[in-house]
Amino acid sequence: MKHARTTFLSVASLLCMAVAGPLHAEQTDDVAIPEAAKSFVSATCLDCHDGPDGEAGLDLSGISGDLDDDHLFETWVRIYDRVKAGEMPPPDSYDTDAKTTDAFLSTTSDWLRTHQQRKWKAEGRVPARRLTRKQIERTLHDLLGIDIPIADRMPEEQRTHGFTTVASGQAMSHFQVERHVAAVDRALEEAFRRALTPPDRELRELSARQVARRNPKRRTREPEMIDDLAVVWSSRLIFYGRLPATTAKEDGWYRFRIKASALKAPEGRGVWCTVRRGPCVSSAPLLPWVGAFEATDEPQEWTFETWLPKGEMLEVRPGDNTLKMASFKGGQVGAGEGGPQNVPGVALHSVTMERIHRGPDDDTIRTILFGDLEIQKDGKKPATLKSDDPQADAARLVRTFAGRAFRRPVSDDEVAPYVAVAMASLEDGDSLLDALRAAYRAVLTSPRFLYFREVPGSLDDYALANRLSYFLWSRMPDEELMQLAAKGRLSNPQVLHEQIDRMLNDPRGERFVADFAAEWLDLSEIDFTEPDRRLYREFDSIVQQSMLDETHAFLNRLLDEDLSVANLIDSDFTFLNSRLARFYDIDRVKGDTLQQVMLTPEDRRGGVLTHGSILKVTANGTNTSPVIRGVWINERLLGVRIPSPPENVPAIEPDIRGATTIREMLAKHRSIESCAACHVKIDPPGFALENFDAAGQWRERYPLLSKRRPGGGPKIDPSYELPDGRTFQNAEEFQSLILESPENIARNVAEQLLTYGTGAPVGFADRDDLDRIIAQAAESDYGFRSLLHAVIASPVFMRK
Known part of the structure; x- marks a missing residue:
């Protein structure tokens, strides 16, 4: 050739x-x-x-x-x-x-x-596939009735074809087995604790004085009392606004109700504040996110729920980087030092802290573990189970637990090894409680718990219930799915259709979009880089979280209303709060509640393609790269696979002097024959989005990196041509050209859903079925919900 x-x-x-x-x-x-x-x-x-x-x-x-x-x-x-x-x-x-x-x-x-x-x-088209650590956590929650974090006790998982659910990339090393056993032990420890001890109860109603510093003469990072309110001024000082009065005595879920108002708010808007948690000491890591609110002159109350490990506390403070900041020397704040600096602040009126549980109550957990057996307590002696026949009761309870854990009926032969564990424990003189715990541990460390049980060919109804539930809920099938599977009715097309809608409408279905998008759109990696503060001064954690909320709300609207997936490329609406709207230079949004906003051409936004979350995860925190964004858009939204570059070709590095544009550098790069064939696909979407910087804001010029000037470099030229020769001048024209073939967007979404849901990428022999999925979805203008239904009803999803 x-x-x-x-x-x-x-x-x-x-x-x-x-x-x-x-x-x-x-x-x-x-x-x-x-x-x-x-x-x-x-x-x-x-x-x-x-x-x-x-x-x-x-x-x-x-x-x-x-x-x-x-x-x-x-x-x-x-x-x-x-x-x-x-x-x-x-x-x-x-x-x-x-x-x-x-x-x-x-x-x-x-x-x-x-x-x-x-x-x-x-x-079978899908190799042996196991639960991911997120699915293990939620399954343990369902099985045992507990609510504690488990996933972070297990190793990070690699993504293959974009997803942790893909079987071919799921390793199972000795270390992973060890960590899985440790996670199971922690889950059982929590379940038995709640079943055998009094309920967890704690309620603290804290006044402003109780959350403020105890000694007003001491320089510290706690709020100061001003006019009977606990005040925190806008500042970059770390851990300023920490509230020791909220320190958790025990690990647990807590509900906080915070009543607050703004001080010296900027004209026309409130004071956006962050709520985070942590030890709040100098050696502590970055604080995990809890929430945010926009304080105004009028006091309001906000409610937040968070997991709070023992010894950690809340930090509440102004978190908007566009606010004027106070300066404090020595790493501490003295009473009366912030007010004269005329900066905004937040005034805390009260904080209520309540210990809660997310999920079943303790009585339900006792029934899960011990059935109808009565717990006996004798003073300070360990609790015991009352049983006239411990061997029979143990065998009965283990069999029931194994059936739930294995998510299908179990035979006597299958359950025998786990019953034997309980019997051996009893013979060694252990209590019935200890025998059950040992047997449950064996069940939860069994491959029958950890792996999907599928055989080549069409899935049976139990396997289908599992695949469907872990696809839409990332957790085990509920009672309704299992009953339908038992009757052989779940594979009935009409029943399956009804169950998909039921599951999506269920509260457990609210996490589907977030779970799927975390890997499909790389949203789980949004923390991987932090935009350079000297270049992107308006970016902060409130903006970042609002970006995630925008994308989640947008995708949920597509799913709920069956809107076309073409909206991924361009749309006339999005979801904003006042902080993100201001970051996008949109001035018609008020309040801290996420709300649907109709877009105009002047907003320069439309579709996931221009969401700040996507623009941030496709940049490096300092500058943008048409190559990185181009590859990402091709593979995640357009369905065009880009192979890895040849090893002997150097990467493009930005010119920090601003003397040469990225376009000029890539032109030289494309002169290398081994690069040109891929760059004809990579560069068009990459250049189309060059007007969006590494933090997701609009810009007209490149930054001058050597002087940390955000707009001091060469003027941006977003024009280019598609591989077929059609040209565009800007992002809007690029979007219009792409949307001339919406079936390509739908095909990519269907492929991503099939890969995520089945645990294997779409193969060559799946292509005819994929064509039928797209043809079926075309009847609804490629509605997201219709596409999801077609994917699940397809032979690709319904077979191993």
């Missing part, structure tokens, strides 16, 4: 291999390349890609037809895709007639599909 170096990059990066047997050698039937494919490659490719010195490092002379080699299979898929897309052979190389090309495509497609279908029939 002549002059194909620039058009064959993605294949070149995959085919630099030593393969057995030349193309023209004798091959067995198992690895025989179809004649149409063999002749097509021989006629159009070997002139330039024959031998180790082949153009772009691509040697096709020895390519094999052994499709059992996953790498070779994917190589043939990419060759097929490039030919089908018209990227190869290059038009100026060979006059390949349509008949020959069609024969190659048809034959190769049948060959690849048949092989993959045969493999899946024997093995």
Whole structure:
């Protein structure tokens, strides 16, 4: 294939291999390349890609037809895709007639599909898949009735094809097993504690004086008393506004009601404040987020719920970086030092702190663990269970618990090892309580608990209940799903349709969008970088959290109202509070409540594409890169996969002097033949969004990094052209061009949902089913909810 170096990059990066047997050698039937494919490659490719010195490092002379080699299979898929897309052979190389090309495509497609279908029939399209740490936590909550954090006790999980749910990337090392056992022990400890001890009760009603500093003469970081109110002034001093009176005596969930008002608020707006938690001492890490509110002259009350570990407290303070800041020397604040500086502040009127539990009460937990057995307490002696036949009661309770934990009916043989654990414990003289705990521990550390039980072919109703529940709720199936599975009714299309809507409308379904978007859109990584404060002075933690809230609310609206997924690219609405609206330079939003806002062209916003959350996770905190954003948009929103760059090509680094634009540097980069084929896809969306800086704000010029000037560099040019030659001048025109083919957006969303929900990426043999999903969703203009229904009802979702 002549002059194909620039058009064959993605294949070149995959085919630099030593393969057995030349193309023209004798091959067995198992690895025989179809004649149409063999002749097509021989006629159009070997002139330039024959031998180790082949153009772009691509040697096709020895390519094999052994499709059992996953790498070779994917190589043939990419060759097929490039030919089908018209990227190869290059038009100026060979006059390949349509008949020959069609024969190659048809034959190769049948060959690849048949092989993959045969493999899946024997093995299943999804390898053995286990629960993620988030799913383990929520499952333990459901099983035991507890509410304590568990996930952070287990190792971080890698993402494969974008998701932690993908089976091929789920490792299970000795360390992971050890941490899983430790997490199970902590969960059982909490469940037995709540079942056997008095209820957790605590209520503190704290006045302003009680949350302020005790000694007004001492310089400290607690609020000071002014006019019978506990006051914290706007400042950058860390841990200023800490409230020792809220220190937790025990780990737990707490509900706080904070009554507050603003002092010296800026004209026309209130004082935005943050509520965070932590030890609030110099050696403490960054404070986790609890919430935010906009204090006004009129006192108001806000309610927050947070997990508060023992020894941690709240910090309440002005958190808007655009406010005038007070300066305090020596790391402490003396009474009377902030007021004369004429800065805004927050005045706390009262704080109420109440210990709560999220989930079942203690009686329910006792029933989960001990059934109808009575707990006996004798003074200071350990509690015991009253039982006339401990062996029989233990066997009965273990069997019931195992059935719930394994999320399907269990046979006597399956439950026997766990009953044996309880029996052995009793024989050793342990109490019935200890015997049950040992057996429950064995159940919860079993592969039957940790892994999905699926066999090749169509899922049975129990497997379907599990896949559906962990997809939409990231937790175990509830009683209704299990009852439908028991009756064999869940796989009925109408019943399945009704259950999808029930689950999405259930409070447990409120987390679906956040769970899915955390990985699909990389929102879980929004804390990975912090925008340079000297360049992005208006950015703060309130803005960042509001950005996440905006994207979650936006996606939920698409789902709730079945709006087209084309809104991901552009829309006439979004969700803002007054702080984020001001950050976006939109001046018609009041209050700290997130609200739907209709957009105008002057707002320069529309679609997830222009959400601050997305713009931030696709930047490095200092400057933007059209390459990083371009790759991200292609893969996450447009459904175009970009291969990794060649190792010998250096990355583009910004010119901190501002003498050279990123456009000029990339033009030189694209002159490298091995880079051009990918950059024709990467650069258009990357340049289209260049007017949005690393913090998500609009800009006209690049920053001058050497002098930390946000707008002192060269003027930004967002114009470019798409791979098909259509040109655009700005982001709006780019969005319009992309939306001429909304089916591509829908196809990508469907692929992302299938990958996340089934635990395997969409394969070549899934493509016909994917086409049917998109055709079905087209009837609703690619509504997000309709697309989700079509995905779940598809054969891809309904089989292992």
